[in-house]
Amino acid sequence: MSNRLLQAAKARLPEMTAFLQELVRTPSVNGRETERAVARCVAAEAARLNFEAQLVARDPARPNVLVTWGQGPAGFAFIAHTDTVAEGNPAAWRSPPFEAALREGRLYGRGAADNKAGLVCGLYTLALLRDEGLLDPATVHVTVAGVVDEESGASSPLGVRALLDEGVLAGTRGAIYAYTSDIVCIGHRGLLRVILRAEGQSIHSGSTAWSQGLGGINAVTGLAAILLRLETLDLPTPAPPGFEGLRCTLTPGTRISGGEFESVVPAHAEALVDIRLMPGQNPEDVLTAIQRLIAEEVERRPGLRTSLEVKNRLPGATIPMDHPLAVLAQRTTAEVTGATWSIAGAGPANEGYMLIEAGIPTLCGFGPTGDNAHAPDEWVELESLPRTVVMFADIVQKYLQRV
8 A cells, every 4th residue: 555545544634533523522322312413424524525425214313324435336335333332420531521632642532432433434435545546436336334323232223234124235245344443353252131130029127027037038139149150150162263362251230220128128139141152152052051040049049030031132253364354454454554463353242243144244343543432531543544544445445356
């Protein structure tokens, strides 16, 4: 990739920075604000760059925004989600979470790294491909998709799933989910979230019957006993190539509630259990192991009743480590950044599995430099934006020439 292209991308850094600031200053916290305002920002920036934007929505308040350049049959897609997690305690941030403050070469703000910088890089990649004549628009098409509702658990019917079902990504032969990264991410673990509920029997905590063990069943301690046992549950499964540093993890009680009143033995308790599945791991086997453990604990506590509800279920997914898309991405990191990024799988889940299942080879995380996603002081390194644009352009140019 020539120095000329890097200089062309660097010349647009002020525009990219201003656009990213606008996106971060437009809150789109999942469950609090819709993504419609962000979609409008993307459409306006696309128009400024002389591209047309298309809105695809199953929920009019939550439109996916797509910008496509080219009309040819061979397609490539850059995906980034437009919703974010909540900012948490603003006092934990050095600057207000939606200020998009600039400090020491970084832009700070909720959604900067996850995932709005990727959206910026995707859109400006289209501009570089077009302006530098890197591809023939009569033979290829490249799409940037800002999708909604990813942060609800990466299993929403409103975002990537809607684009696939509506045929919007027809002809797409490869894709990059444009998260901040320092690896060439070939896939991700799966996600299984279950809600455990325990029902007991309420009674006055000061009563004689409770004192003598003649009445009342504590749902909170019953559920707590189950959670403590789940913490030690071993779920061994082989790690596929690229996932050697990861394993199946089970985290009980990421959210927990229970009880009715201070002086009442709690008759109800509820907890969420977060399970990360390895690619190829059968979630039914995991659920069976959990239910067996619950049954054993219930047997020890007569009268305790439990139920299990699956909240989220999505599989792990991966492409081979030697897939041309991964190999090209690794080569371009060496050429552009001077460092060869490792090819590996990611721990957190995302919607990449939907694309892979649809037959679209996908890097499930590849993009600019940043950190603190889902944490205070989330940031993106500004100088990494033009580097990423050049890497994106190099990958899509070479990849579409090969497939």
